[in-house]
Amino acid sequence: MKVRRMLGALGVATVLAPLLFPLYWMVMSSFTQEARLFAAPALVPDALVLDHYRALFGGRDFWTPIRNSLIVAGATTGLSVGLGALCAYALARLQFRGKTVMLAFVLAVSMFPQISIVSPLYLLLRELRMINTYPGLVLPYLTFAMPLTIWLLVGFFRQLPAELEEAAAMDGAGRLRSLREIVLPLAWPGLATTAILTFLYCWNEFLFALSFTLGPERYTVPVAIALFRGQYQVPWGQILAAAVVATAPVAAIVLVAQRRIVAGLTAGAVKG
């Protein structure tokens, strides 16, 4: 029994070590002096230095990309969950012709390669004078966020018991009223999961943000980090500190909502 338990612990360790070591190294290095980053790195640091974080928020104004990312990801999530919930409810619960075709359409769009629509979106946004604006990112983000939310929510709505709605219909409640008063309150875990996943995809998105922003005042977090270059050398300490800052909210979400995320990933087909 003891041997089994030790084997189990060994198993956990072999799974965890390669998954967590790069993250551990990122966090440790972000607290290490620049001069020591590549000289005699130790597994356990002897002193934690906050220099890189001070430079990040003092000298570089890393708050701006954080604010941009929050605004764009928040607006995209709100818009796509709002529109997506209505659409998904109809696809999951109402009987009408064209439903299957609509679902296939949504699935097909979710497989579109982002790079294929960069050029027309760029020309369109330029025409509308929306390059380097928040709406100029939210609109392109809908291309992946809408199919994602619809797909996930159809799955969640289908899991709700139909009897409650039937009972409400008996009592004379219309479809819209039962949607508002019965389905949505019951479906909130599904809505929350969908919102979390959509937010994660938006927070991490890189190609559109790189294509449709022009300057640091509109860069999102991934773009700001990727375009981080020192004048003469790569400022690794600051890059890693920024990486830690970009990872922190994601890590918090995963810690709090891991069960929901797994349910979302496995319930609907989600692209990586």
Added chain:
Amino acid sequence: MRNEARLGWALTLPALAAIAMVAVFPIFWTAWESLHFHDLRMPWLGRPFVGMANYVEAVSSERFWGAMAHTAVFTAATVTLELAGGLVLALIVDRFSRGRDLVRTAVLLPWAIPTVVVALVWRFLFESPAGIVNGVLLRLGMSPPTWFADATAVWVPLILADVWKMTPFVAVLLLAGLQNIDRSLYEAARIDGAGWGRQLTDITLPLLRPALLVAFIFRSLDAFRVFDVIYVMTGGGPGTATEPIALLTFSSLLQNLRFGFGAALSVIVFVVSFIFAAACIRVLGRDALMERVP
């Protein structure tokens, strides 16, 4: 019933119209654009119709075929490693009852963090001459290459970074498949004297086939359009040694501002993805994907 249909359309229309506007209409625009000469640096030349000239230029350039080859190498390597790794990881995690939450968090973290961060962290690990990977290799008495200046060795950190990030995602998909397998099948197999290996090949793998195929399709489609990790880690370099098709398209569009030519490349990426997806759905049967609407 009439009413229900009307309500159905009313509820679906806003979302579908949004998708049509931001995704479907642009695809047609790209196709149209690809038949024209359009260079944003030379607006006075206008946008004349040139037929298939952009496509001809693409398929007769070495850089295009290089980019296709890099994409193919990256896709083959990462998808193989991620499916194999994901299967192993799922089988191990499936055995745990203790520490399951901890393991699940650790498995989800690499998947959830931004690809840009993953690329930078792995670049830092492999940085020459004194990154930690080189430190370990030197201590083991090996002489590591200068990873990011070597056209072959540079694939190692690139592929490892993607595998590190996406294997957990595959594992999560497969784990759900594993947990749907009826445990009594294993009991029966044990009673019949089937060992661990037989149980794997005769029960687990056949029953996991749908989950494996779905993971295969999603990973392949995703790897084929790889951009973030390569743009950030190597910029397609050294030279153009790791430039994938998405990066070539991106630089044609937004660095060289050759929108007609870039659109032709975009259409090629789209068509290849589309044919691959259609072929998979053919092989799988349409229902395998649609069934995933639970």
